[in-house]
Amino acid sequence: MKIDGRAQRTIWVESDGWSVGIIDQTRLPHRFVTATLRNAEDAARAIAGMQVRGAPLIGVTAAYGLCLAMRDDASDASLANASARIAAARPTAVNLKWALERMARVLGPCGIAERPARAYREAAAIAEEDVAINEAIGRHGLALIQTAAAKRAGGPVNILTHCNAGWLATVDWGTATAPIYLAHDRGIPVHVWVDETRPRNQGAALTAWELGRHGVPHTVIADNTGGHLMQRGLVDLCLVGTDRATAAGDVANKIGTYLKALAAFDNGVPFYVAAPSPSIDWSIASGADIPIEERAGSEVSEIAGRDAAGNIVTVALTPPGTAVANYAFDVTPARLVTALVTERGVAPATRAGLAAMFPDRVKDSSFTRPERSPHVEPVET
Ligand code: MRU
Numbered sequence: 001m002k003i004d005g006r007a008q009r010t011i012w013v014e015s016d017g018w019s020v021g022i023i024d025q026t027r028l029p030h031r032f033v034t035a036t037l038r039n040a041e042d043a044a045r046a047i048a049g050m051q052v053r054g055a056p057l058i059g060v061t062a063a064y065g066l067c068l069a070m071r072d073d074a075s076d077a078s079l080a081n082a083s084a085r086i087a088a089a090r091p092t093a094v095n096l097k098w099a100l101e102r103m104a105r106v107l108g109p110c111g112i113a114e115r116p117a118r119a120y121r122e123a124a125a126i127a128e129e130d131v132a133i134n135e136a137i138g139r140h141g142l143a144l145i146q147t148a149a150a151k152r153a154g155g156p157v158n159i160l161t162h163c164n165a166g167w168l169a170t171v172d173w174g175t176a177t178a179p180i181y182l183a184h185d186r187g188i189p190v191h192v193w194v195d196e197t198r199p200r201n202q203g204a205a206l207t208a209w210e211l212g213r214h215g216v217p218h219t220v221i222a223d224n225t226g227g228h229l230m231q232r233g234l235v236d237l238c239l240v241g242t243d244r245a246t247a248a249g250d251v252a253n254k255i256g257t258y259l260k261a262l263a264a265f266d267n268g269v270p271f272y273v274a275a276p277s278p279s280i281d282w283s284i285a286s287g288a289d290i291p292i293e294e295r296a297g298s299e300v301s302e303i304a305g306r307d308a309a310g311n312i313v314t315v316a317l318t319p320p321g322t323a324v325a326n327y328a329f330d331v332t333p334a335r336l337v338t339a340l341v342t343e344r345g346v347a348p349a350t351r352a353g354l355a356a357m358f359p360d361r362v363k364d365s366s367f368t369r370p371e372r373s374p375h376v377e378p379v380e381t
Helices: 042-049 056-070 076-087 093-106 112-152 177-185 204-213 225-233 257-267 349-355
Strands: 012-013 020-023 034-039 157-161 190-195 217-219 237-240 244-246 253-254 273-274 304-308 312-316 327-331 337-343 343-347
Touching: 020 056, 034 042, 034 056, 042 056, 042 237, 056 076, 056 093, 056 112, 056 244, 056 304, 093 253, 093 349, 112 177, 112 237, 112 273, 112 343, 157 177, 177 190, 177 204, 177 253, 177 273, 190 204, 190 225, 204 217, 204 327, 217 225, 225 257, 237 257, 244 257, 253 257, 257 273, 257 312, 337 349
Parallel strands: 157 190, 157 237, 190 217, 237 273, 273 337
Antiparallel strands: 012 020, 020 034, 244 253, 253 327, 304 312, 337 343
């Protein structure tokens, strides 16, 4: 995407040829600040602290984290240690595990001397594939928006989205936003209802920022508004991302997604999930087996924003000492999902639908490795 007319991605190799640049997403929307990752620990911290976030971008950052590890020490022990450290950064987005496993498959058989260069090549390939996947999701999702536009007869298509499944969550384009950007660029009038997405407000801070930069009309709403809008016929379709879809079409996404899917189902509003294949966990058949991240309670009990003087300030929302819980994701059962928009096309959210779309991936799936939620230490940010 472009920022002030200049092409910008969310992650890149710096001009020194090895360190890794990122947009520090904890500073948006008030400041556009970049940061540099110089070792695997930097990458793990950037993921855990959500300087980079969004399932596809987490995966790409993990891959570059291993590049940095290999540059420091290309031994088997270093590869194993860095993989374990980065894997522990966040549990829900399967892209993290997917990227680390792909890197390990490539680096394992390599001679030690070749590993750093091979790692950078593979990480770059993962990043480029992410862009291509999202462009393809954009093309397939565009058809869904065109169908809704035909019913609107010239009026804007109202699309509700949750969290940020935009270009900031990927290398470029976004998953849920790719069809929206494409529709807007082709002159189809679209308007996006942006759920603020408490507690970290990725909708209000990030989705609103990137849609605004691209000139896409949008309105930020409090998280509880979607049901009301759907009852009034003000939502034509919902389009969200996913951190992990199961082989049977259940989808984990940012907390609150499930409630939007329930409201959509009750009101006959199509509920689409943009699901790039690296976000599909072929080893899991039930959403109940998706590990759900629990984060620091301070994300719920406090809020940060810009004051009138332009300072970023954090203020308390709850009485001191109040107990808070911070589940970061929920699972929407496949029965509430109208379809999954993948890079290969629009698939029914069923085991058969996904298997027909990805016969090459599903053949290795045994469903015998259920993954239970590990205990994850909350991350103070
Ligand atoms: O906690 P986050 O900000 O990493 O959560 C992001 C989301 O829930 C996105 O919807 C999901 O990663 C899909 S990104 C294309």
